[in-house]
Amino acid sequence: MNESEKTSQLEKEVAELKEKLQNYERYKALSDASYEAIFLLDKGYCVEANNAGCNLFGYPHEEIVGMYATHVIAEEYRETVKNNIINQYPEPYEVLGLRKDGSKFQAEIQGKNINYQGRNIRVTAVRDITERKAAEQVLIESESKFKAIFEHAGDGIVIGDNEGNIIEVNEGFCKLSGYAKDNLLNQHVKILFSESTLKDRPLRFDLLDIGKTYLIEREIQHKDGSLISIEMNSKRLNEKYYITIIRDLTERKKASEAIEKSNIQLQKALKKAEESDQLKSEFLANMSHEIRTPMNGVVGFAELLNDPLLDDSKRRHYTSIIINNSNQLKRIIDDILEISVLETRQSNVIHTEVNLNDLLLELFAIYDSKAKENKTPIFLNKGLSDDESLLLTDEAKLRKVLDNLIDNALHYTSEGYIEIGYSISSDQQELELYVKDTGIGISKDKQAIIFDRFSQADKRLSRKYGGLGLGLSIAKENVEILKGKLGVDSEPGKGSRFFFTIPFEPVNKKLFSGSSLNKTDNDSNEGLLTVLIAEDEEVNYLYIEALLKHMQLGVVIHHAKNGKEAVDFCRASENVSLILMDIKMPIMDGIQATKEIKKRSPGIKIIVQTAFSDSEKKKLAFDAGCDAYITKPINKTELQKTINQVLSFEKA
Numbered sequence: 001m002n003e004s005e006k007t008s009q010l011e012k013e014v015a016e017l018k019e020k021l022q023n024y025e026r027y028k029a030l031s032d033a034s035y036e037a038i039f040l041l042d043k044g045y046c047v048e049a050n051n052a053g054c055n056l057f058g059y060p061h062e063e064i065v066g067m068y069a070t071h072v073i074a075e076e077y078r079e080t081v082k083n084n085i086i087n088q089y090p091e092p093y094e095v096l097g098l099r100k101d102g103s104k105f106q107a108e109i110q111g112k113n114i115n116y117q118g119r120n121i122r123v124t125a126v127r128d129i130t131e132r133k134a135a136e137q138v139l140i141e142s143e144s145k146f147k148a149i150f151e152h153a154g155d156g157i158v159i160g161d162n163e164g165n166i167i168e169v170n171e172g173f174c175k176l177s178g179y180a181k182d183n184l185l186n187q188h189v190k191i192l193f194s195e196s197t198l199k200d201r202p203l204r205f206d207l208l209d210i211g212k213t214y215l216i217e218r219e220i221q222h223k224d225g226s227l228i229s230i231e232m233n234s235k236r237l238n239e240k241y242y243i244t245i246i247r248d249l250t251e252r253k254k255a256s257e258a259i260e261k262s263n264i265q266l267q268k269a270l271k272k273a274e275e276s277d278q279l280k281s282e283f284l285a286n287m288s289h290e291i292r293t294p295m296n297g298v299v300g301f302a303e304l305l306n307d308p309l310l311d312d313s314k315r316r317h318y319t320s321i322i323i324n325n326s327n328q329l330k331r332i333i334d335d336i337l338e339i340s341v342l343e344t345r346q347s348n349v350i351h352t353e354v355n356l357n358d359l360l361l362e363l364f365a366i367y368d369s370k371a372k373e374n375k376t377p378i379f380l381n382k383g384l385s386d387d388e389s390l391l392l393t394d395e396a397k398l399r400k401v402l403d404n405l406i407d408n409a410l411h412y413t414s415e416g417y418i419e420i421g422y423s424i425s426s427d428q429q430e431l432e433l434y435v436k437d438t439g440i441g442i443s444k445d446k447q448a449i450i451f452d453r454f455s456q457a458d459k460r461l462s463r464k465y466g467g468l469g470l471g472l473s474i475a476k477e478n479v480e481i482l483k484g485k486l487g488v489d490s491e492p493g494k495g496s497r498f499f500f501t502i503p504f505e506p507v508n509k510k511l512f513s514g515s516s517l518n519k520t521d522n523d524s525n526e527g528l529l530t531v532l533i534a535e536d537e538e539v540n541y542l543y544i545e546a547l548l549k550h551m552q553l554g555v556v557i558h559h560a561k562n563g564k565e566a567v568d569f570c571r572a573s574e575n576v577s578l579i580l581m582d583i584k585m586p587i588m589d590g591i592q593a594t595k596e597i598k599k600r601s602p603g604i605k606i607i608v609q610t611a612f613s614d615s616e617k618k619k620l621a622f623d624a625g626c627d628a629y630i631t632k633p634i635n636k637t638e639l640q641k642t643i644n645q646v647l648s649f650e651k652a
Helices: 003-033 051-057 075-086 130-152 171-177 195-200 250-304 312-343 356-373 395-411 459-465 471-481 538-551 563-572 590-600 615-624 636-647
Strands: 037-042 045-049 093-098 104-116 119-128 156-161 166-169 213-221 227-236 241-248 352-355 378-381 390-393 418-424 430-437 485-491 495-503 529-534 555-560 576-582 605-610 628-631
Touching: 037 051, 051 093, 051 119, 075 093, 075 104, 104 130, 130 171, 156 171, 171 227, 171 241, 195 213, 227 250, 250 312, 352 356, 352 395, 356 378, 356 395, 356 418, 356 538, 378 538, 390 395, 395 418, 395 430, 395 471, 395 495, 471 485, 471 495, 529 538, 529 563, 538 555, 538 636, 555 563, 563 576, 563 590, 576 590, 576 636, 590 605, 590 615, 605 615, 605 636, 615 628, 628 636
Parallel strands: 378 418, 529 555, 529 576, 576 605, 605 628
Antiparallel strands: 037 045, 037 119, 093 104, 104 119, 156 166, 156 241, 213 227, 227 241, 352 390, 418 430, 430 495, 485 495
C-alpha cells in the first residue's frame, strides 16, 4: 500500500471514529435526558450508566461504572437479579433497590440483551416505583373498605346496567334472595320477580333519571319460590349503570302483624279470663255439690245409727257407707290442698329408694276390688325384674300421679280392662309409665284442655260421672316437678292411654352396665324357658308368676289375658315351651285355645289350671290336647311337680 492509499485509509477510519463518537455523544445525550435509569451491563458488570441511573442509586458516574449489578440491589433479591441477567429474562420484575447511603426503595427492572460490536450487552432500565406502589396500596385499601362496606351492608345491594343485567350484588342480597352470586351475575334482574308481579308492575329502567332516587315497595321471588316483601331504593349513577339498595320488609311486616296478633291475643286473654272466672264459679258450685253429697251420707247415716231398734246387719251397712263417704270427702279435701301446694310452688322433690314393681302391686291391690265391682279388670305390665325396678325418685309424687291416672281410668271405664305398665327408653335415660283403658275416650280437640285445672273434656261428664276436674291437673304438675312430661293418646269410644316420662335413675346401675335393655329377646333370654300364663284374673296371674319365680326355674314369663291372646302369641313366637292355661276366660276359653295351639304346635306343653274340679271338665281338657291338669287354689309343690313331669314328657 502506497502513502496515498495509507492516507486515504487513515482518513476513512478517522471519519468512522468521529461518526461513532458523534453517535455515542448523541445516544449519551438521549440517555442522560431520560428520566428512567438506564444501564449497560457486560457479563453483569456496569459499563455505562446515565445520569438518572447515577442519581437513582446515589453514586457518581465513575464509581457506578465497573460495579456488579447486584451491588445496588437489596441482599434478599440479589440471587433473583443474577439469575435474570444470566437467563436474559425479558419481562419486568420488582425488587428492592439499595442506594449508596443504605436506604432502600421499591424498584422495577426490565432488561434486554443486544449485540454490540460482537459483545452480548444487556440494556437495563430501572424505575423507582415507590410512589406507584404506595398509590396502589391506597387504592387496594380503598377498594377493600368499599368491598367490606358493600359486602357487609345489612341491606341487599344490586348494581345493574342500562339493559337491566346484574353486574354486581353483595352478600346481603344473596342471603335475602337465596341465590349464590354466580347464579345472579350477568342475569337479567327479572329473574327476581314472578311472572304475575312483572305483568302487574313491569320494570322500567328508562324512567330512572341520573342522580334521582326512587323509593318503592315490591315483592321479589326467593329462589325457593316464596315471595319476599322489599323496599327498593334505586338511583341511576350515569347513563350506563344504576344501583339499588333493597331492604327486607319481612320483619317490619311481622312486627305489624305481631301488633295485630297481640291485640287479638289480648282479646282472647280477656275472654279466657272471663272463661276462667266462669270455670272457677262452676268449680265452686261443683265442689259444693261434691262435698255435700258424701257429707249428706256421713251425717244422714250417722243419725240413723242412733236408732236403738237398728239391728247389727244394718248398723254394719250404715257404718260402711259412712266410711266410704268419709274417704270420698278426704280425697276431695286432699285434691284441694294439693292444688294449693302446687300453686304456691312449695312442693320439693325428695328422692328415696322406691321399688317400682312393689309400688304398682300396692296400687293394684288398692284398686283391684273397686275394678271388680266395676267389672273392669286391671292388668300389670312390669318392664323390669324386682331388682332392676329399684329406683331413686320421689315416691309420694310418683304415687300421686299414678293414683290420679288409675282413678281417672276407673272413673270413665265401664267395660273392657285397664292396664298399668312401664318401659325403659332405648338409651336408658327415661322411664315411661302408662295407664291404658278401654273407656269413653277423648276427642282430639279436647285433649289439650283436660290437663287444665277445673276442666273436663265435656261439661256433661261432671254431671254423669262426678269429680272436680283436678286429678289430671294434679298429675301433670307433679310429673313436671319430677322433670317429666305427661301426655295422652285417645279416641272417642275406644279408650285412652295416659303416659308420662321421668328420669330413669336405677339404684343398682351395674345391672344396666352391659346395655342389657337394648339386647334382643333372643340375646337376653338365651337358655331360659319361655312360659305363657293365660289368665284373665290379674291376681291369679301375679300369684302364678310369683310361684314360678320362687321355683327358680329360669323362665321368661309372658301374660295372655284371654284364649285368643294366647293363640295369637303362640302364632307370633316360636319359643314357647310351656303354657299355664285357665279354662274360664273371655273372648275364647282355655279349652278352645288349647285345641287351636295344639293343632299348630303340638310340641308346646299345656297345663290346664282351673277352679272346676269335676271329671267332665278334666276330660274336656285332655280331649283338647292338654298335657296336665291342676285345680285352684294352686299349691306350689303340686305346680312344681306337675311342671317337672310335663317338661320331662311324663303324663301328669
